[in-house]
Amino acid sequence: MSKDKTPRRPRAETPKGFRDYFGTEVTERKAMLDAIAEVYQRHGFDALETSAVETVEALGKFLPDVDRPNEGVFAWAEDGDWLALRYDLTAPLARVAAQYRNDLPSPYRRYAMGPVWRNEKPGPGRFRQFYQCDADTVGAPSVAADAEICATLADALETVGIPRGDYVVRVNNRKVLNGVMEVAGVLDPADPERFAQERGIVLRAIDKIDRLGDAGVRALLGAGRKDESGDFTKGAGLSDAQADVVMGFMAARRDSGAETLAALRDLVGASATGREGVAELETIAALLGAQGYGADRIILDPGVVRGLGYYTGPVFEAELTFEILDEKGNRRSFGSVAGGGRYDDLVKRFTGQAVPATGVSIGVDRLLAALRAKGRTGGQAPGPVVVTVMDRDRMADYFGMAAELRRAGIRAEVYLGNPKSFGNQLKYADKRASPVAVIQGSDEAARGVVVLKDLVLGAQIAASATLEEWKDRPAQVEVPRAGLVAAVRRMLEQG
Amino acid sequence: MSKDKTPRRPRAETPKGFRDYFGTEVTERKAMLDAIAEVYQRHGFDALETSAVETVEALGKFLPDVDRPNEGVFAWAEDGDWLALRYDLTAPLARVAAQYRNDLPSPYRRYAMGPVWRNEKPGPGRFRQFYQCDADTVGAPSVAADAEICATLADALETVGIPRGDYVVRVNNRKVLNGVMEVAGVLDPADPERFAQERGIVLRAIDKIDRLGDAGVRALLGAGRKDESGDFTKGAGLSDAQADVVMGFMAARRDSGAETLAALRDLVGASATGREGVAELETIAALLGAQGYGADRIILDPGVVRGLGYYTGPVFEAELTFEILDEKGNRRSFGSVAGGGRYDDLVKRFTGQAVPATGVSIGVDRLLAALRAKGRTGGQAPGPVVVTVMDRDRMADYFGMAAELRRAGIRAEVYLGNPKSFGNQLKYADKRASPVAVIQGSDEAARGVVVLKDLVLGAQIAASATLEEWKDRPAQVEVPRAGLVAAVRRMLEQG
Numbered sequence: 010m011s012k013d014k015t016p017r018r019p020r021a022e023t024p025k026g027f028r029d030y031f032g033t034e035v036t037e038r039k040a041m042l043d044a045i046a047e048v049y050q051r052h053g054f055d056a057l058e059t060s061a062v063e064t065v066e067a068l069g070k071f072l073p074d075v076d077r078p079n080e081g082v083f084a085w086a087e088d089g090d091w092l093a094l095r096y097d098l099t100a101p102l103a104r105v106a107a108q109y110r111n112d113l114p115s116p117y118r119r120y121a122m123g124p125v126w127r128n129e130k131p132g133p134g135r136f137r138q139f140y141q142c143d144a145d146t147v148g149a150p151s152v153a154a155d156a157e158i159c160a161t162l163a164d165a166l167e168t169v170g171i172p173r174g175d176y177v178v179r180v181n182n183r184k185v186l187n188g189v190m191e192v193a194g195v196l197d198p199a200d201p202e203r204f205a206q207e208r209g210i211v212l213r214a215i216d217k218i219d220r221l222g223d224a225g226v227r228a229l230l231g232a233g234r235k236d237e238s239g240d241f242t243k244g245a246g247l248s249d250a251q252a253d254v255v256m257g258f259m260a261a262r263r264d265s266g267a268e269t270l271a272a273l274r275d276l277v278g279a280s281a282t283g284r285e286g287v288a289e290l291e292t293i294a295a296l297l298g299a300q301g302y303g304a305d306r307i308i309l310d311p312g313v314v315r316g317l318g319y320y321t322g323p324v325f326e327a328e329l330t331f332e333i334l335d336e337k338g339n340r341r342s343f344g345s346v347a348g349g350g351r352y353d354d355l356v357k358r359f360t361g362q363a364v365p366a367t368g369v370s371i372g373v374d375r376l377l378a379a380l381r382a383k384g385r386t387g388g389q390a391p392g393p394v395v396v397t398v399m400d401r402d403r404m405a406d407y408f409g410m411a412a413e414l415r416r417a418g419i420r421a422e423v424y425l426g427n428p429k430s431f432g433n434q435l436k437y438a439d440k441r442a443s444p445v446a447v448i449q450g451s452d453e454a455a456r457g458v459v460v461l462k463d464l465v466l467g468a469q470i471a472a473s474a475t476l477e478e479w480k481d482r483p484a485q486v487e488v489p490r491a492g493l494v495a496a497v498r499r500m501l502e503q504g
Numbered sequence: 505m506s507k508d509k510t511p512r513r514p515r516a517e518t519p520k521g522f523r524d525y526f527g528t529e530v531t532e533r534k535a536m537l538d539a540i541a542e543v544y545q546r547h548g549f550d551a552l553e554t555s556a557v558e559t560v561e562a563l564g565k566f567l568p569d570v571d572r573p574n575e576g577v578f579a580w581a582e583d584g585d586w587l588a589l590r591y592d593l594t595a596p597l598a599r600v601a602a603q604y605r606n607d608l609p610s611p612y613r614r615y616a617m618g619p620v621w622r623n624e625k626p627g628p629g630r631f632r633q634f635y636q637c638d639a640d641t642v643g644a645p646s647v648a649a650d651a652e653i654c655a656t657l658a659d660a661l662e663t664v665g666i667p668r669g670d671y672v673v674r675v676n677n678r679k680v681l682n683g684v685m686e687v688a689g690v691l692d693p694a695d696p697e698r699f700a701q702e703r704g705i706v707l708r709a710i711d712k713i714d715r716l717g718d719a720g721v722r723a724l725l726g727a728g729r730k731d732e733s734g735d736f737t738k739g740a741g742l743s744d745a746q747a748d749v750v751m752g753f754m755a756a757r758r759d760s761g762a763e764t765l766a767a768l769r770d771l772v773g774a775s776a777t778g779r780e781g782v783a784e785l786e787t788i789a790a791l792l793g794a795q796g797y798g799a800d801r802i803i804l805d806p807g808v809v810r811g812l813g814y815y816t817g818p819v820f821e822a823e824l825t826f827e828i829l830d831e832k833g834n835r836r837s838f839g840s841v842a843g844g845g846r847y848d849d850l851v852k853r854f855t856g857q858a859v860p861a862t863g864v865s866i867g868v869d870r871l872l873a874a875l876r877a878k879g880r881t882g883g884q885a886p887g888p889v890v891v892t893v894m895d896r897d898r899m900a901d902y903f904g905m906a907a908e909l910r911r912a913g914i915r916a917e918v919y920l921g922n923p924k925s926f927g928n929q930l931k932y933a934d935k936r937a938s939p940v941a942v943i944q945g946s947d948e949a950a951r952g953v954v955v956l957k958d959l960v961l962g963a964q965i966a967a968s969a970t971l972e973e974w975k976d977r978p979a980q981v982e983v984p985r986a987g988l989v990a991a992v993r994r995m996l997e998q999g
Contacts, residue, residue, distance in 0.1 A: 018854060018856060019559070019561040019562050019564065019854055020559070020562065021599050021600075021603035021854040022559070022562070022599075022603060023555060023599075023603070024557050024585075024587055027555035027557055028555060029552065029553065029555065029604075030551075030552070030553040031550070031551070031552055032550045032552075033551075034551075035551035039551075050885050050915060051910050051913075051914075051915050051916070052910065052915075052916075053890075053915060053916065053936075055526070055885075055936075056525075056528075056529075056531050056534075056885075057524065057525070057526055057527075057530065058524070058525040058529075058530045059518070059524045059525075060523060060524065061556065061589075061633060062519050062522055062578070062632075062633065063519060064515070064517070064519050066515065067515065067516065067517070069514065083557070083580060083587070084580065085580040092578070094556075104516050104518075107516035108516040108518070114932055114936050116920045116921050116932075118917070118920075124556060126556075126557070137557075138555050138556060138557065146920055148921060149921060150922065151899075153899050153903070153918065153920060154920045156903070157903070157918070160907075295900060296899055296903055299901075299903065299904060300900070300903050300907045301907070358513065358514060359513060359514055359516040360516070390545050390550075393548035395548075404646075404648050404791055405793075405794030406794075408651070408791055408794065409794060412655075412795045412796070415546050415547065415659075418546070419546075420545060420547075420548060421546070421547075421548065422547060422613065423648065423652070425613075425644035425648060426610055426643060426644060427645065437609055437610070440609040441548075441550075
């Protein structure tokens with residue numbers, strides 16, 4: 010019986026696919042999000058924070074590549090309803106735009122940042138909770154709104170520290186693709202539902218061009234593709250001639266926007282939708298060009314389609330063009346960090362009325378990884394100055410020192426562990442990346458002084474071959490107690 | 505069949521008990537949390553952000569007043585495990601402290617801020633997702649750590665805008681209460697489990713003194729209490745003499761800390777635990793006093809016990825002492841906005857080894873409500889300058905104006921709705937609380953000028969009885985296009 014009374018100890022583990030963020034991991038992300046929020050604000054977007062929980066029916070089934078309800082989300086039943094954690098920030102926006110449509114300004118321009126959750130198989134670097142950071146305009150039919158989203162995105166990237174030349178925003182238009190589909194004979198304007206499945210396969214195939222290459226995409230446009238593991242993915246069943254048209258579309262990017270537009274105009278032929286799409290791209294390029302967003306920052310690129318089924322017009326993607334070393338040590342371009350487009354039908358799900366909308370979502374973790382790779386993160390807090398404890402009964406004095414330092418804006422704390430080992434106190438200061446340790450034993454107290462240990466310099470001296478070069482700058486100084494703050498500040502400035 | 509093909513429209517509704525936050529609701533909270541984070545940082549705490557999802561077994565059943573597992577949390581099954589949304593930030597910290605115990609500095613001082621979720625019946629002003637903002641020190645046995653948490657809390661309150669005199673941090677000690685329980689005969693040091701249920705009832709009764717009054721608490725200490733609705737709550741079953749001891753403890757607060765300590769010393773008599781508790785309170789008061797945190801900010805108050813079962817030593821609570829009008833128009837003191845204490849056994853659940861810990865949690869929504877009541881919130885973004893659209897084919901010019909304003913740090917946007925009604929554009933600007941509207945029709949463009957409409961002044965004029973007083977300051981001015989930024993800035997400065 011006594012054994013039954015001892016409960017099994019719980020495991021101290023982050024749930025599978027989730028992770029914890031410590032110290033600068035948190036503050037660096039915060040600094041980046043703050044900078045992006047500032048750009049979004051300046052462009053006229055207002056903050057919105059919806060609850061993490063939505064009804065499953067409000068979320069809908071727009072999760073990429075998921076056709077079954079509840080699949081891909083964390084959901085639970087409540088009083089006959091199903092609730093779920095949001096999987097992106099767009100579905101909640103559509104719900105808000107419908108719910109508050111009589112009170113919100115129109116157009117409604119909002120930004121949102123926060124975690125989203127995906128109930129997917131976790132993998133290396135693939136987590137089930139991650140941040141998104143979106144800006145959207147709801148209720149603006151003109152592609153001027155799309156152009157502005159692209160400009161905002163470019164501004165945001167530069168503001169957080171991606172220099173011009175290191176990124177490019179690629180713009181395309183689903184209407185152009187639809188025009189091409191018409192020409193290829195897999196879209197019948199008189200019966201839009203016909204061939205919908207085939208078009209879905211085409212869309213996803215194009216979206217995977219970077220990974221699969223031309224041959225892989227071509228296989229998916231035709232009968233299908235067997236991957237390295239032997240798994241077979243059914244293709245769209247297009248004929249060679251049809252596939253040629255689609256492949257031609259993806260390769261339609263030319264050296265200049267005007268030439269790309271001309272190539273696209275050729276490809277869409279007489280398709281009204283296709284021509285409308287080309288005209289929209291032309292307008293977007295003109296609007297951006299007039300504001301100084303030239304081809305060094307934003308380009309027309311038919312290769313971008315975005316996998317999501319709900320886009321209805323312009324689509325865009327921000328790619329970082331500088332190279333990094335991947336896990337295998339190969340140089341490769343950093344890749345996509347943001348994407349978005351126009352989705353005119355999401356709000357209609359709720360209200361029955363079409364509400365034009367467009368927006369962008371920044372992949373926070375990927376952009377942050379890019380900033381780290383470039384050494385451009387902000388938000389690092391310095392380690393605290395640690396006031397060590399030499400006499401256990403003089404804690405009040407030590408607290409007084411820490412309080413004085415803080416009042417001068419210096420991060421500081423008293424060592425709060427068991428003070429009996431001074432070595433442990435210095436080890437602690439080291440682990441906290443503390444720049445300075447303050448020491449005052451009874452002897453120093455009697456003489457009205459404190460000892461300051463410059464831990465940054467100390468580490469440099471320890472790492473250095475010769476002590477000679479450091480002899481003019483001692484790693485430890487004794488200063489009058491009254492001069493504590495000034496002396497610490499001096500040490501921090503030298504550090 | 506065609507009817508079956510039309511899916512029912514989803515309801516556009518925030519799930520019951522959840523809410524959405526718009527604009528300044530988001531930015532004001534953010535400004536407050538940023539200010540608190542800055543204080544926590546300066547006191548040496550490091551950021552930690554755990555995942556929103558935990559295993560149910562890691563969370564444990566420490567939710568206030570909940571004895572059944574899973575009750576009170578949002579939980580779902582996964583591969584035989586149960587996952588749940590965290591209900592506070594302390595349980596995840598205990599998990600982290602156990603999981604990373606070999607890597608974290610010791611003591612581990614961390615702050616955390618973010619939403620937590622409670623699966624409770626929603627009520628007015630009672631939501632199922634809300635923010636907490638905590639600072640904790642794990643691995644510090646001395647009450648110096650508790651004193652520092654109290655000092656940090658006081659600093660945080662003043663930094664966000666609660667002036668000294670408008671708040672008080674009340675400090676008590678569970679050990680003193682345990683000593684009193686010994687004296688009352690409901691705690692047997694030789695058999696700590698005995699009377700555990702009775703003590704639980706006593707604890708919760710004391711915690712409700714503000715709501716129930718002396719008579720209500722007294723009833724709960726005895727046979728029990730019937731509330732207005734007729735519901736009966738079973739009491740602790742204490743005799744009158746026992747209840748007298750407990751009631752005496754709650755009323756032991758005296759005018760000065762020294763007198764309160766003397767009263768408590770009397771009450772705990774020979775109880776070793778009680779005497780230790782009084783000595784700890786004395787140390788805390790001395791440490792705080794030496795740093796200048798006097799009785800105008802932090803006081804000893806035996807009336808504070810905190811409902812949570814897991815506290816093992818000092819407990820504290822921050823109360824705002826200024827009065828506000830409640831829903832019924834009565835003046836009442838604002839009340840508690842933060843609380844915490846020492847919980848030495850939470851990490852032990854995982855590791856089997858006792859790890860001393862102490863911390864505080866700020867109720868973000870309540871503190872924000874207090875700042876709003878005092879008119880002390882920051883973080884409000886001004887409405888954007890709206891560049892109106894007079895000629896649809898001159899969008900590029902309008903975008904150029906907005907871009908220029910933004911480059912000068914002014915929040916600005918082009919109107920992106922359907923521009924055909926100028927009235928709608930001004931209505932939009934009004935809804936966005938826009939300070940200035942920029943107008944340029946073809947006539948103005950030809951003359952190289954823009955018209956600026958001062959919407960703040962316009963509103964003042966509209967609200968004013970006489971136009972006389974405004975005649976020297978026109979609500980609308982024409983300026984050269986090249987002087988756009990300077991003129992807008994001037995208008996904003998006057999506004």
